[in-house]
Amino acid sequence: MRKKEMMAMLLAGGQGSRLGILTMDKAKPAVAFGGKYRIIDFPMSNCVNSGVDTVGVLTQYQPLTLNKHIGIGMPWDMDTKYGGVSVLPPRQTEGEKGSWYSGTANAIYQNIDYIDAQDPEYVLILSGDHIYKMDYAAMLAFHKKNNCDVTIAVLEVTLEEASRFGIMNADENDKIYEFEEKPAEPKSNLASMGIYIFTWKELRKALIADNALHADSDFGKHIIPAMLDQGKTLYAYRFKDYWKDVGTIESYWAANMELIRTLPEFNLYEDFWKIYTNSDNQPPQYTGPDASVRTCIISEGAQIYGTLEHSVISKNVVIEEGTYIKDSIIMEGCVIKKGSVLDRCIVDQNTVIGENVRIGEGDNIPNDRKPKIYNTGISVIGSNTVVPDNISIGKNCVVYGKTKPEDYADNQLASGQSVIIEEASL
């Protein structure tokens, strides 16, 4: 094994429950983004662009979509002989021991043997939750320059926002002396991005020590405070570029919509720091003779025959004649049949919307089952779903499964209502 200076461990086991039906059948890092990517493509591309070629991806919640996407690492040129991607689910050990990953640090603890086998000097801890471009090599240089045991990437937020984050209180050189989780009265505006570089031998010791204390060992709650207490050297590394949390339906929708702007803040169109993904087959995109498309991004293989405005259309989508789609995200492999009208709608992959369906009409009534998740007027149609012809669906609605006309009273689903059909065979 060739020695690795720095390897990465990517925490990809979380559900991301605030994304509602989008994470019903896949982990959050596997959720599609920007017409052709999945969220995990951003940290993975950052790794390969930063020269980090060994990544352990920790999976737990609904990993199938993610596993298929990762494969042998081909999307990011990580199908290499030395290093590459390893998918690391929880495992059983001698004497029927072993357990689920119970916390962020616990997940790493359970893979100490994997990391030891790579023999790195430094370990980069990432999550698969954010959209950003970041040079981890520059962060490592900072770590080495300051002789750190831990470097924590931080974002400067407003003091009002600060009480939603883990906040680093640091001196004038950005050396951290205190960590506060979601403080009511924040003393600083340096918010942790959940991106850490650890000197491996220090992290290894801390993980083993903390495992004896906390069964749900967590970086923010346990490891970082413990290392501060022990007088280890922790620095905050300020990140000043685009960084987007896409953890809620609204923020996910908004981050997608930002990409459509003429000059988006987050630019995917430059060759430098390219974002890589799984491009299996890739016919060009076709726009038909009667189509009308304004301010949209449209991925390969999509066939457009209707009217599109301000929308994100993913790979191999078919938009039939007479449709009108506005402010919506249509994911891979969906078919929107003739005459349907969609307004502020997210349609997850491989879903079929029948003819003359209307989605997004009516009043903005929050979802009655999950008002905290669906409350900004966006209706979400799940993956592999069928919406029959002539159905009218309101705002903040959720539809999942192969629905039939009898699942809707009077061909209607009022704002805030849901139809969720789970396969009995599952």
Place this chain on the structure above:
Amino acid sequence: MKAIGIILAGGNSERLKNLCKVRAIAAMPMAGSYRAIDFALSNMSNSGITKVAVITQYNSRSLQDHLSSAKWWDLDRKEGGLYIFTPFLTSSNNFWFRGVADSIYQNISFLKRSHEQYVVIVSGDAIYKMDYNKIIDYHIQKGADVTIVSQNCEGTSRDVHDYGVMTCDENMKITSFEEKPIEAKSSNISLGIYVIKRSLLIKLLENAIPKGYYDFVKDIIRRNMGKITMYGYMFDEYWNTLNSVEAYMQTNMDFLKPEVRRMLVTEPFIDSKPSDDPPAKYNSGATVKNALIGTGTIIDGTVTNSVLFRKVFVGEGSSVNNSIIMKSSYIGKGCRIENAIIDKEVVVGDGKEVIGEPDNPIVIEKGVVL
């Protein structure tokens, strides 16, 4: 595995003019996100042929770049996989391939070391989707020595005098074969797709080359007419070959038709080297009708009846009609592009016009700045 494949990608054509100055025909960009050879390679792979040789000669740099990894066609194999043969020097040999038969003969060890019974020989210049197993099964069923795939051009605009023309009897046994005849005896043309038993091919090549017979059609097929049994296999789906600027234009435009485009969006797919460009972007001034748009392309103007490849930019107030624009070309503001083939990395400055005739498109060479 019943067969190995040989893709002939050595060709270059005077009739493709400047488009082929920088690349072999097999490397010609096609339908917005492919190169011509992707069709033959994907057909091989989709037919379960896992040992494929690409024989190149002319200007193969861009072709070699495209084929630098075989994994996109599932041809990165421990056993077999993709072979690329270019002319090479030996102590007894210091010439280029002297013909198609010679190019195969110089790599005869590829044939001899294989154990598959059949060889599928195709051109890398043609655009079509075909399951070669059907031809092999037909070949076996007919007990043929050679099977040649043919298409009937009756009632089409294709000029059969530019092709090999064959006649068959009622059992489809080939009775005559003429290359580019002055007077064609039939409207059945050869598509340059052959199935032949490997051992027979070795024998025919070993007989021909030492006598100075280097051409495949003339020296292997025609010279053996009557000595070995050859059958025709009729293929009536879409097929076109890039043998002129007009054919190149037409083939690209054909993909605007749903029945031809279906080839790309139904399984088995045509595969290509991926590039991971972001989705195409339609800005507020965009009007696009009946067009294929490659990934990473940004449109501010009007595009109609056209094929745009990857990372093209069409500026505000510009109009592109009935044209092909290849990768990374930049069309400024207020331009008019009509009946044009714009090669890669061309820059058309603001307000410029590039206008060809509907039946005689204007070609702008790679990298030109207007």
